[in-house]
Amino acid sequence: MKKIFIMSVFLLFSSVSAQQKMHTVAKGDNAYNIARKYGISLDEFYKLNPAAKSGNLKIGDKVTVKNGSAASASSAVSYITVQSGQTLYGLLRQYKISEAELRKLNPGLESNLKIGDRIALPASNVSRYADSNTSGTSEKAKPSAPVSASANTYTSSGISSDNFVTYTVQSGDTTFGIVNKFSVSLDDLIRLNPDLAKGLRSGMVLKVKPADKAYVKKSGDELNVVVMLPFGYESGDSKYRTMSLDFLSGAKLAIERNARRGQKLNVKIVDAGSEATFKNSLTQINRDNTDLIVGPLFKSSILEVLDYVKDSKIPIVAPFANSDDLYGFSNLIIVETNEQTYADRIIQEVKTAHTDQRIFIVADGDRTHANYIRTGLIKALKNPNIQLVNSPSEITADTNMMTGQSVPVIAVLASNDDSTGQAFAEKMIAMSGEVQGMKAFSMFYVPAFEKKADELGKASLVYVMDRTINTEGSFEKEILSEFNRKYCKTPGKYAIIGFDVMNDMLSRENSRGEIFSQMGKTQTQLATKFEFERIHRNGAYVNTGYRVVRLVP
Incomplete structure (x- = not known):
């Protein structure tokens, strides 16, 4: 039976010092200034000196200010959320941890786990064993529902x-x-x-x-929204017009849904035209009576809108544009997860799985992603044997010189070309049938991964994707049914994005009409996980949400 698992893991790292020292408390000392003097955090100080938490430090007391275990330079903890049917014994078996270790990480843990309990586990165990004993519940060729083997990050x-x-x-x-x-x-x-x-x-x-000065909507209870899409992009060019219409179909469903729930909305649709004619569309934005702008699609157009509303700081949502030169704008919300985030995750996954195998990286035309992953692996691994190739056909198994037997390798797909992805999937299926222990990774989703999920499970394929629908979820079933009733079809990629973006933004408005104050919430819509962070202080909100999909035999 096919098993597929989806996980987002947030790691909390804490540093400890290399040497142990003692400090004698003097007049005027407190936990804060002692910690600062020795370059450690308050949390580290209290871990070294639990009795100091009471605040009763006395002159002449001896306190520890450095930890003597250099080998413990970093530690990682991940969190899971207890699901229906999970037991304490089951967690011990699944994550290969003793009960004593589990209780050390979770003081006061009760034997009878409750649904929704948040459990701390060693990050390496979560990365290796999360959900490996849980079967997917969806249709044969589709990933299972996202499993809550994660903690919300800083969502509070x-x-x-x-x-x-x-x-x-x-x-x-x-x-x-x-x-x-x-x-x-x-x-x-x-x-x-x-x-x-x-x-x-x-x-x-x-x-x-x-906090940044809160943006408050301008006309009482009503939220004024402008949606900018290139319907009339170029004469004879229907690509962006079709994309825009699909995006709008999903956005309209979200708008109508929120309006039925009592949200007062005034939505204006603006044809953003082509890049050459875009400036004409700006005149349709009333800067004195607009509370949220969704779109446009192109980075150059986003920059022009930012300049046009720079004095009013109207929140602007960029559905697709994501680049470093956009990160400095405090009123910008970037929806698309940066591909570097995916590459970083694949580096982490390969590092965990690597046991001296040769690594093949399938590159795209400009090799940007492949070179980034190669550089990351060189830093993360000790003397790795890495080979960049232009085609999956160049991936070959190694040979054991003593026995003459084939030796498995690690293969990484760093190209988002669907045909290359198809070839990669076929190559991994063929090689895993001949050589046991093959391990495959991809920083991009390819449709072939769903169609060949059972076969690719033999290669233990791990891939990153930012969007997938849990077809078993009640919310998802409701939205898909509403879309089908309204449009008599299943939503396509851009309709899903349109719904997710609009529904997420509208749901963040609070009672005072503020959207920015709610950006700390992690939310998953129909298919997209929204987990916004500010890359730069007082800069843009950038979505860092994604899922890791694991296929196992």
């Missing part, structure tokens, strides 16, 4: 009444991790939250930095 942020970004501390958080996540200094975090001197506690609501 909000805005305080005095306009500060807030964060609710979760189990497993560290001060160091929060400082890094929000790009703030430890000094500023302590200044805003004096109680941190007593230790970091789950459930604490921290002020982390001043």
